[in-house]
Amino acid sequence: MRSAPGPLEYLRRWQLRMWLIAVALFLYLPLATLIVFSFNDSKRTILWKGFTLDWYAKLFADTDLLAAFGNSLTIALLSTLISTVLGTLTALLLWRFRFPGKPLFEGALALPIVVPEICLGVAFLVFFNTVLRWPSELPWPLNLGAITIAHVSFSFSFVALVVRARLASFDRNLEDAARDLGAGEWAIVRDIVLPHLRPGLIAGALLAFTLSLDDFVITFFTSGPDTVTFPVKVYAMVRFSVTPEVNAASTLLIVLTVGLTALALRMQGTDLVKTQAAA
Amino acid sequence: MTAAAGGDDWRGAKGMFAVLASPPVLWLAVFFLAPLAIVWAYSFGENRSLTEIAVTGSLGEYARAVKPLYLAIIGKSLWLAGLTTLICLVVGFPVAVAITFADARQKAWLLLLVMLPFWTNLLIRTYALMAVLRTEGYINWTLALAWNGVGAVIALPAFRPLDLLHNNFAVVFGLVYVQLPFMILPLYSALDRLDRSLIEASLDLGAGHLATFVRVVVPLALPGIVSGVIVTFIPSLGAYLTPDLLGGTSSQMIANIIERQFKSANDWPFGAALSFLLMYLTFAAIAAQAMLGRKKVRAA
């Protein structure tokens, strides 16, 4: 037999429960219907006409879309590699050293996270058309270089953030013990610090991967007709021809990114909660 | 010898310092700061010819940006972003309260519930809303169903679907949809750090729940609230995709105008000026938050 709710047990009051349910419906119904209707045997209407996998079949037959997805994947992989390396170096640098201009550097690192995407997109478009002309006739995958560079630039700060959170839990006494036993600076990093960092590195890498895969605005400004990525292609489809094929593509993308992020979360555990709390 | 809290002096291990510092610093400088610097330079320039831009140091482009036509759009963007932030605050606060006072197990699920949409692609989320808000979309379909249901009993005029797409309503709806998790998390984090016994003490001394929230909870959670507001306002202000897909001709925001300068109108200096106006507004908001934070620390 349950007692009446205590004064601070707000979640047990029906008003808050109703509100939560309403917000949950608001957030999830559009996505849920999108997924459900990717299986709808009808082109246009929102009425259910039967289950079908036709749209997925069409999706996999659409060479343009597949090529775009291939581009996205390639860019994401390259970008993740470079971002993770840069982000880890940055995190190690900030954690290990004190140097003149450190606050300035940290401020600069915050910029990719804070600056509106459109400003970044515009900056990269200008850059790759003036200072560093990136010829679009380059063979694949080199022609994806501009987009990749742009992706690295805005995602390595995020990786640095994630890795720094993991570094915060590192016990420096271990380092001293290693030094006491004769290890040099690099040996310490390789043998003691990096193993501790592993979950953070994986989480950071997954974060960089999803950021790259999902990005639209910056990619929109740095891609050309020969270097179309998946979100850009889907955008064109949404703007001009809405078919449930888009639903199918969206569903797959949702599953992919949610799956990857869940994996990253699992790897990072409590570090991620602390990072978001601090943000 | 345990290392100092802020890190060791860089001179103690110059080699390692150089290896760690060079790549990030170089990359940041060349592939991030340089592009931004160029655009900043262009904002002080003008179009000489189809391919040439001269940096003259004039504020001509900025002056254009604050002409009534564009000022109206900037104003509209501020208004839409502000409205979005307000709605997110009102909708999100009870959710943050609910999560804070849930027991440990429920908390984990609720946080997951709030975070999941955030992980899905922005494009997809916005596209999903199109299906909801269209003339033949879900909202209108449900309303038609209800209307016709009632119409079977009482005589009613034919159902006219609501114009929910391609207007300001849709843009705000879309922005709230996308930004809500960004508001809830900082709110939750600030509320969670609050000492529960302070709320109990307030109740014990005779305050009602509302009075307790206004006089005790909000003042102490204020930094978190400001955080949530900033993190919601800035992306809303610079939003491109949402107004592009959900907005009509009269719901253009700053980002859409900027895009046009670079993609179709080929007026880069003007686009640069607008772009940096957005940046200045962003920095102003962040500076305001930092000053508020420092003021609180000094007052305590």
Add this chain to the structure above:
Amino acid sequence: MSAIIRFEDVTKRYGPVLAVDNVSLSVEEGEFFALLGPSGCGKTTLLRMLAGFETPSEGRILIDGADVSTTPPNRRPVNMVFQNYAVFPHMSVADNIGYGLRMGGVGIGERARRVDEALALVKLDGLGQRKPDQLSGGQRQRVALARALVKRPRVLLLDEPLSALDAKLRDAMRSELAALQHEVGITFVLVTHDQDEALAMAGRCAVMNRGLLQQVATPSDLYEFPNSRFVADFIGSVNLFEGQLTLDEPGRAIVHAPDLAAPVFLDHGVTGGTGTTLWLALRPEKIVLNKRADGPPPPLSDDGDTPPGHNIAEGTIRAIGYLGSESTYDIALGNGRHVRALRSNLTRWDQEELTMGEPVWLRWHSCSPAVLLS
């Protein structure tokens, strides 16, 4: 004096866990009442139910005769001093103290007057404009006290008020709190796990264990007349002997305890016939130590009743704890059982009289052991 607080068959469950198990007790108006027990015994839960932060799963709570079991905390005539003080960090001392008055609709002028009064009562005059982070722990506690008292509640609740203070401050606050209660005259209910605190300050204590109420009595009754082994052991230190009643008459009884070679003679009857199993609780200070078997008997006049060969034991001193004003002795009896005795060092050479490893004789008065049936 009438009962201002009444708990009637109160039970509190958290899922499968029974935090408070069918507790019934009453507190008289104007009392200084303590809830005492080890951590997890349910005393804090009981206090919080009284304050209104938890609702009982079963039973009722009455204040001034009215059932307040479901009344929210802001509508009860009860105020609480929290364990961590819960002083509002963003308000000044004066605003903190005046907060409850403000919520109660008291006007500015009257509020200021009563806040000043409260500040004087807790000896924090002139510190009204300070912020809590500029005060010491002890000062913050006084703010919490003043804040609760200024509302003139019917009952003041204190949740482990002295646990966060250092030893010296704790001692000082003990007498201050007792004096305060006397001066203000309202009912105080205190929760603590520190028995010294409870015994020193309270007029009556309720001892709890695992959600159950063990005994409610005055401090001296709890100490000298415990009703169970738990209470005897929880309060102070005690030597417990299990035994069987071999003679039971009105006015005298004899108990045979396996741990003691000689039988125990009691100068009163015991309920329960011969053969009953019971426990004897003998406090260390009630044991008289002698170097000789025929040493002087315990210093109480009419112990002539104790037959020879009763109330006596022999052992060896295994450890001595010199505490300055007194010494404790850990004595091993012949069968290996350890007994603890306590002796005041009355003369300046007392500590030299008994030494480690020395054989010693223990004797006690026939009224000294408390008889426990559970």
